[in-house]
Amino acid sequence: DQQVKQNSPSLSVQEGRISILNCDYTNSMFDYFLWYKKYPAEGPTFLISISSIKDKNEDGRFTVFLNKSAKHLSLHIVPSQPGDSAVYFCAAEYFTGGGNKLTFGTGTQLKVEL
Amino acid sequence: DTAVSQTPKYLVTQMGNDKSIKCEQNLGHDTMYWYKQDSKKFLKIMFSYNNKELIINETVPNRFSPKSPDKAHLNLHINSLELGDSAVYFCASSLAGAQTQYFGPGTRLLVL
Numbered sequence: 742d743q744q745v746k747q748n749s750p751s752l753s754v755q756e757g758r759i760s761i762l763n764c765d766y767t768n769s770m771f772d773y774f775l776w777y778k779k780y781p782a783e784g785p786t787f788l789i790s791i792s793s794i795k796d797k798n799e800d801g802r803f804t805v806f807l808n809k810s811a812k813h814l815s816l817h818i819v820p821s822q823p824g825d826s827a828v829y830f831c832a833a834e835y836f837t838g839g840g841n842k843l844t845f846g847t848g849t850q851l852k853v854e855l
Numbered sequence: 856d857t858a859v860s861q862t863p864k865y866l867v868t869q870m871g872n873d874k875s876i877k878c879e880q881n882l883g884h885d886t887m888y889w890y891k892q893d894s895k896k897f898l899k900i901m902f903s904y905n906n907k908e909l910i911i912n913e914t915v916p917n918r919f920s921p922k923s924p925d926k927a928h929l930n931l932h933i934n935s936l937e938l939g940d941s942a943v944y945f946c947a948s949s950l951a952g953a954q955t956q957y958f959g960p961g962t963r964l965l966v967l
Contacts, residue, residue, distance in 0.1 A: 743897075747930050773954040775954065775955065777958075778948055782960070782961070783900070783960055783961045784859070784947075784958030784959050784961050785945070785955070785958045785959070786958070787955050787957065790954060790955060828896075830898065832955050836952070837911065841886075841898060841903075841949065841952065841953070841954055841956075842873040842903070842911055843888075843890075843956060844900075845897070845899070847895065847896055847897055848896055
């Protein structure tokens with residue numbers, strides 16, 4: 742039962758263009774959403790997050806949009822750079838009373854081409 | 856000045872052996888986690904400790920036993936290793952109640 746889904750396993754974008762990575766979730770209890778970036782042989786690195794009470798959060802080239810009614814969020818990267826090539830994981834969280842538990846999607850491999 | 860470190864980075868062992876993976880964080884966090892990334896790249900939480908106390912324990916076989924000697928360390932001991940235990944194991948840490956978790960580089964375990 743996968744509660745967080747990233748339906749595109751890969752995405753290829755030209756340098757300078759916009760990259761849009763998508764994520765869908767099923768659990769209405771999630772109250773916080775995060776995007777992580779992962780290079781090969783390294784751990785996931787936190788990129789940007791958004792609370793469920795907001796619909797947009799921006800940090801430099803990265804913007805995350807949340808559509809609660811559709812249970813959908815997206816990460817926009819503009820302009821895309823070759824160094825952005827990595828696997829991007831969407832994660833969702835709710836406080837369980839005992840701690841914060843991250844539920845991850847399966848990731849989208851982004852390739853930014855010159 | 857690595858924030859979250861894990862040792863070893865690679866671990867190759869025979870089925871039936873017992874092995875440990877160590878994790879240390881120097882971020883001053885009080886909550887630490889273990890995640891498993893399987894062959895399908897699915898990253899799933901296994902355990903969480905807050906101030907040396909177990910707070911999240913997912914449906915993990917009891918061959919896996921986490922141990923937290925202090926709040927900066929969370930080790931994972933695995934008994935009677937099985938082929939299906941082959942995966943990448945990530946340690947993470949956060950401030951108590953904080954949403955953002957910081958991950959280590961991972962330990963690649965291969966059981967033959």
